[in-house]
Amino acid sequence: MPRFIPPPVLALIGLILFGDGAYVHAKAWLAQMLLERAFDKSIATGRPVKPWSWADTWPVARIEVKRIGSSAIVLEGASGQALAFGPGHIHQTAEVGERGVAVYAGHRDTHFRFLRDVAIGDVVDVTRSDGRRFRYRADASAVVRFDASGIDPTTRDAELVLATCWPFDAVTSGPERYVLHAILIAADE
Template sequence: MLQAVRRLLIGLAICAGLVLAGQGLWIHAKAFLAQILLDRAFEQSVATGQVVKPWSWLDTYPVARIGVPRLGESAVALEGASGQALAFGPAHVVGTPDAGEDGTAVYAAHRDTHFAFLAAVRIGDEILVTRRDGGTARFRVTDHDVRRWDQSGIDPSAPGRHLVLATCWPFGAVTHGPLRYLVHAEAM
């Protein structure tokens, strides 16, 4: 009897482990597929000049591709910094201009996924932002700092053409906090 109970418990533990491992693999598979669909939708938007959603129920759409050539990193940015948008990539903050227009364009993303590469960005690096209309804005990193989320000092209507990439701080943290890492860049 004791042997049968032990086998049952071992079988249940193995099943639970397989279910958890399957869920983890499923999440990664969905994330991988989402990036492919975002890339395709962005390319179609550039080619047609129309808003193209990567899947019909997404509450946002691709608006730009942000890249740092020195690092070989890029990510498709979505419109509006909603929770759903941030789950899939960087997001263009509503109320800020598009990259390359007068003012300060702001894009935000999670520190442990799409903007993890910001930890390696250096002053002087070039940032390329390809917009949905096919235009590319070039920026040079001028500064980076850490600020409270509610005290960023970012002025979307500041004179000139600026870019701010924002993510949570510190990198590698596992809990939420009030600090944001800001990369500041000016148009070239």
Template sequence: MPRFVTPLAVALVGLILFGHGAFIHAKAVLAQVLLDRAFSQTVATGHAAKPWSWADTVPVARIEVKRLGVSTIALAGSSGQALAFGAGHVEGSAEPGEPGVAVYSAHRDTHFRFLRDIKIGEEIDIVRRDGKTFRYRADAARVVRFDASGIDPGTESAELVLSTCWPFDALTPGPERYVLHATMIAAGK
């Protein structure tokens, strides 16, 4: 009997861990469906819609890269809670299409995983919560320390920055950030 207890205990622990991982994945997939629905409702009604009743943020934009087939919802703010579910529009940065720099941040292994595949010259569309779409062209990328981004918020042109941790394949957090800069080439349709 004792020789069956250890394998049974190991199998039970494995089953619990597998179930926990499956639950987290299912929750992430459901969150994206709810975020997409809330953003569509926001655009249609003009009123911010929460993706779920206890959410502490609302969807404010959709970031799209057509060549890569990427579409991700951005949330208001860049708190850890917001970044757990999507990209975050950094507090105090410009709105897309407005003078200044609209800054969005997200995790390198989830919502901004696609940044590794963006090429200079790539077009990025930002759909705001009012339904207007602004097209940007990627014109520079660099790796910087988190506290030395070099982003100039006082610019008069409409610019975009997508930022994530660097390097892309790291397993632990570090002080470096990948910063993709883009300039607006087409305004709100």
């Protein structure tokens, strides 16, 4: 025998679910505002500024791909908390603009969603938290296993790798990663 759920109860459940979804989006919007403010303060003061007092990370760079109108604040480290709010700079990889490979990793369904639209030849601008600006050109992409990235940490060039899970439209995580490689083409002195 089917049960009947009164409309006011269904409306209340709907309101709760809508409020929960709105809360998550509002929290994400506020976090991005706080990250932008902390990044701007880091440039102005020349020292790392946490976006909120209990954060275990801080902004280290802003990446932009102007052709597609996308940007993201990059955080120090790739802890779960850091990646929840933005892409992270992988520890023990080079700083952007320095010799070696700087690796930034982020979630494919949030902050690095735009990687699906980046084409080979696109320019990726990176501003570090010390105010220095670097321009990279995307020159290769690949889908690799998480444990076989092909990234050469001993390179003599200044390179940038943006990495995220693959495929872009997957519902669950898997062993493959999308890796976008870029080479330094200009630096503001």
